[in-house]
Amino acid sequence: MGDDGTTAGEVGTAPAPAAPEEPDVLRDIESRTAAATDWSGHRPDGLPDGVVRARSVDDVVRTLRWATATRTPVVTRGAGTGLAGGATAGAGEVVLDVRGLDRLVEVRPDDQVAVVQPGVLVADLDAAAAVHGLMYAPDPASAATASVGGSIATNAGGLRCAKYGATREAVLGLQVVLADGRVLRTGRQTTKGVAGYDLTALLVGSEGTLGVVVEATVRLRPRRRKQATTSAFFDTVADAARAATAITRAGVEPAVLELVDAATLEAVDAALGLDLRARGAAMLLAQTDGAGAESEGRAVLAAVSPWARGVETTTDPARAAELMTARREALPSLERLGRAVIEDVAVPRSRLAEAVAGIEEISASTGVRIAVFAHAGDGTLHPVVVVPPEQDVLSGAPWDAACRIFSLAQRLGGTLTGEHGVGLLKRAWLRQELGDVSMDLHAAVKAAFDPLGILNPGKAIVDG
Ligand SMILES: Cc1cc2nc3c(=O)[nH]c(=O)nc-3n(C[C@H](O)[C@H](O)[C@H](O)COP(=O)(O)OP(=O)(O)OC[C@H]3O[C@@H](n4cnc5c(N)ncnc54)[C@H](O)[C@@H]3O)c2cc1C
CATH class of the missing domain: 3.30.465.10 (Uridine Diphospho-n-acetylenolpyruvylglucosamine Reductase; domain 3)
Incomplete structure (x- = not known):
C-alpha cells in the first residue's frame, strides 16, 4: 500500500490542498481611490484592485496566505503620510491597510x-x-x-x-x-x-x-523634565551652519538642533503671523535637555554668539513650545504657498553649509523656488521644492531640481534619503549610492523573505 492509501496499480487522487480563504476585499471606487496614493502625491497607473482593512493579526495572515496562493501583489499601508510613494498602489495590486490593528x-x-x-x-x-x-x-x-x-x-x-x-x-x-x-x-x-x-x-x-x-x-x-531652548538668528545660512558646527565642537549634544532658511521663515511668518524673518536670514534652534540642560544651554549660547545677529535662551516651556511650533509648522506653511515636494537628503554634518550653498545654486540655475530647513544635529536637509498649484512637482524643472539635489548629497558623501525612504520616487539613484554588490545582496535578501516578490513590488530596493 502506498503512502496515499492506494495499492500498486491503483491511481491515487491526493486530496487537493484547501484553497486559502479569500479575505474581505473592498472593491468600491472610494476605498480604492483613497488607498491609491500617499502624501507624496504620486499617482500610479490605475487604481488598486481592492483594499483589505485588517483588524487582527489573523486577518493579515489570511490575506497573505491568499495573496501567495493567487500571486497577488500586496501594498501594506499605514496612515499614508509617506513622502516617497512607498504606500502608493495601482492596478493589479491589493492594499493591506493595517491601521485597524491599533492596540x-x-x-x-x-x-x-x-x-x-x-x-x-x-x-x-x-x-x-x-x-x-x-x-x-x-x-x-x-x-x-x-x-x-x-x-x-x-x-x-x-x-x-x-x-x-x-x-x-x-x-x-x-x-x-x-x-x-x-x-x-x-x-x-x-x-x-x-x-x-x-x-x-x-x-x-x-x-x-x-x-x-x-x-x-x-x-x-x-522623559526629560528640564529643557533649555536657544533660538539664534544669522545674516546667512552659512553662518548658521558654522554656528551648528561650533556647538558640536563645544561637546554639547542638543536633543534638537534645527536650521531654518529665509524662505522657510517667510512662509512660517505668513502662516502663523510671526516676524522671524525680520530677525535674520536664517534661524538655528537648539534644545538641550536633562539635568545639565541649563549649563549646556549656556554652552550653546557661547558657541553660537560669535556668528549670530541675535540670540535668546529660554527655560520657559511656553516660550520653548512657541519656538518649536515655528519649526514644526515649516512644511505645512510652505505647502500653503503652492504644491510642495519635500526631500530628505543627508550629508556629513561638517558639509551642511556646502549642501545649502549647492541647493541655492540649483534653485538659481533651474529657476525653481526651493526652501530649506534641516536637522543640523544629524546632517539631514529638507529642501522643499515649491511650485504653483497647477504645476506638476514630480516632472519638468521641479523634478529636475530635486534630482540634482540627490546627486549633490551623494557627491558630498551623503545619501539621497535620510528619513523618508526610497519608495518609488528615488529608485533611480539607489544603485549609484549602494553599488552593484550591495544591490545583488538586497535582491537575495528580498528573495529569502518574499520568493514570489508579492510584497510592495518594484519599490525601495530595485532600479527604477
Ligand atoms: C507633514 C509631514 C511631516 C513629515 N515629517 C517627517 C519627519 O519629520 N520625519 C520622517 O521620517 N518622516 C516624516 N514624514 C513622512 C512620513 O510621515 C513618515 O514616513 C511616516 O513614518 C510614515 O508613516 P505612515 O503610517 O503614514 O506610513 P505609510 O505612508 O502608510 O507607509 C510608508 C511605508 O511603510 C510601509 N508600511 C506601512 N505600514 C507598514 C507595516 N505595518 N508593515 C510593513 N510595512 C508598512 C508602506 O508599505 C510604505 O512603504 C512626514 C510626512 C508629512 C506629511
Whole structure:
C-alpha cells in the first residue's frame, strides 16, 4: 500500500490542498481611490484592485496566505503620510491597510518598554509613555498622523534624533507576518542580545518589502523634565551652519538642533503671523535637555554668539513650545504657498553649509523656488521644492531640481534619503549610492523573505 492509501496499480487522487480563504476585499471606487496614493502625491497607473482593512493579526495572515496562493501583489499601508510613494498602489495590486490593528498592548515602565500594534499613532505612543514619566523618542513632524508601523517601515527620523537616534534605535523586537503567512518574531525583550543576525534592524526601514509589521516592542526613555531652548538668528545660512558646527565642537549634544532658511521663515511668518524673518536670514534652534540642560544651554549660547545677529535662551516651556511650533509648522506653511515636494537628503554634518550653498545654486540655475530647513544635529536637509498649484512637482524643472539635489548629497558623501525612504520616487539613484554588490545582496535578501516578490513590488530596493 502506498503512502496515499492506494495499492500498486491503483491511481491515487491526493486530496487537493484547501484553497486559502479569500479575505474581505473592498472593491468600491472610494476605498480604492483613497488607498491609491500617499502624501507624496504620486499617482500610479490605475487604481488598486481592492483594499483589505485588517483588524487582527489573523486577518493579515489570511490575506497573505491568499495573496501567495493567487500571486497577488500586496501594498501594506499605514496612515499614508509617506513622502516617497512607498504606500502608493495601482492596478493589479491589493492594499493591506493595517491601521485597524491599533492596540497599545502594554507599557512596562520598569523595563522602559512598550508593546504596540502598528496602527497606533506615533504621538499616541509617546503620550502613553508620558503617563509613566517616559518618552518614545522618535518624533517625526508627522507624529500626530503617522502610524507606528509606517514609521518603523520607513525608519522615520525626527527632531529628537540628533541625540536619541532614529526609529531603528528605538525598536527592540518585532512580530512580522511574512509573504506566505508565517509569523516571524524577531529581537528580544532585553536591552542587550546578540543571538543570530539582527533581523529587527533589517526589517526596520524595509518599506513593506519584506513583511508586514503587526506588533513592535519599543524602547522608552526617561522623559526629560528640564529643557533649555536657544533660538539664534544669522545674516546667512552659512553662518548658521558654522554656528551648528561650533556647538558640536563645544561637546554639547542638543536633543534638537534645527536650521531654518529665509524662505522657510517667510512662509512660517505668513502662516502663523510671526516676524522671524525680520530677525535674520536664517534661524538655528537648539534644545538641550536633562539635568545639565541649563549649563549646556549656556554652552550653546557661547558657541553660537560669535556668528549670530541675535540670540535668546529660554527655560520657559511656553516660550520653548512657541519656538518649536515655528519649526514644526515649516512644511505645512510652505505647502500653503503652492504644491510642495519635500526631500530628505543627508550629508556629513561638517558639509551642511556646502549642501545649502549647492541647493541655492540649483534653485538659481533651474529657476525653481526651493526652501530649506534641516536637522543640523544629524546632517539631514529638507529642501522643499515649491511650485504653483497647477504645476506638476514630480516632472519638468521641479523634478529636475530635486534630482540634482540627490546627486549633490551623494557627491558630498551623503545619501539621497535620510528619513523618508526610497519608495518609488528615488529608485533611480539607489544603485549609484549602494553599488552593484550591495544591490545583488538586497535582491537575495528580498528573495529569502518574499520568493514570489508579492510584497510592495518594484519599490525601495530595485532600479527604477
Ligand atoms: C507633514 C509631514 C511631516 C513629515 N515629517 C517627517 C519627519 O519629520 N520625519 C520622517 O521620517 N518622516 C516624516 N514624514 C513622512 C512620513 O510621515 C513618515 O514616513 C511616516 O513614518 C510614515 O508613516 P505612515 O503610517 O503614514 O506610513 P505609510 O505612508 O502608510 O507607509 C510608508 C511605508 O511603510 C510601509 N508600511 C506601512 N505600514 C507598514 C507595516 N505595518 N508593515 C510593513 N510595512 C508598512 C508602506 O508599505 C510604505 O512603504 C512626514 C510626512 C508629512 C506629511
